[in-house]
């Protein structure tokens with residue numbers, strides 16, 4: 001009988017260490033942006049794509065919303081102002097702190113949680129939710145945590161729930177590869193297709209940035 005070839009076994013310890021290091025690098029980089037002052041993405045402006053879903057023709061009726069990677073809370077506050085019952089999560093403590101101050105100043109109730117969007121079970125976020133909003137969070141999440149993100153949302157989605165996501169595409173050819181693998185990988189429609197079984201990819205609209213970006217709309221099966 002053939003003996004197992006030890007050299008072909010993956011070194012699980014090494015893989016785990018590399019994955020931990022990737023998560024730590026992402027955390028450190030994000031924390032650095034917030035520590036440096038106003039993060040470059042923190043425009044304070046709600047994107048027209050979310051406004052259309054909330055106020056446009058055929059707008060969704062207000063329900064329960066979960067924002068993943070809420071930063072300093074601009075869009076969570078916008079949703080709450082428009083009648084949604086909002087829970088919002090961010091990995092970086094200081095971002096959540098700023099979001100709390102902004103929500104208080106705006107006199108709106110938003111449930112703001114410091115934690116990991118790929119580990120919602122640890123945060124006591126039962127759902128169900130009618131809307132998930134993700135502005136550039138998923139596309140930065142380490143690849144090995146993305147299935148957990150998708151499972152967390154799927155588990156908490158009301159039938160027919162929407163997911164509106166903005167994400168950066170893969171690093172354009174020719175540009176220098178970032179040291180954080182997930183940031184270089186970005187997000188694609190094909191990836192969302194395979195990571196979100198039980199969801200329909202309703203729309204993919206390119207963003208207006210100088211590098212490839214996309215707005216994705218997904219709907220959970222009824």
Ligand SMILES: C[S@@+](CC[C@H](N)C(=O)[O-])C[C@H]1O[C@@H](n2cnc3c(N)ncnc32)[C@H](O)[C@@H]1O
Nearest residue numbers: 030041069070071090091092116117135136137
């Ligand atoms: C590009 S910023 C956008 C922030 C906010 N959506 C906005 O538009 O101002 C991405 C945000 O996602 C958060 N984030 C990244 N990975 C996360 C994770 N695993 N769980 C929760 N938040 C995360 C970051 O801390 C950061 O605030």
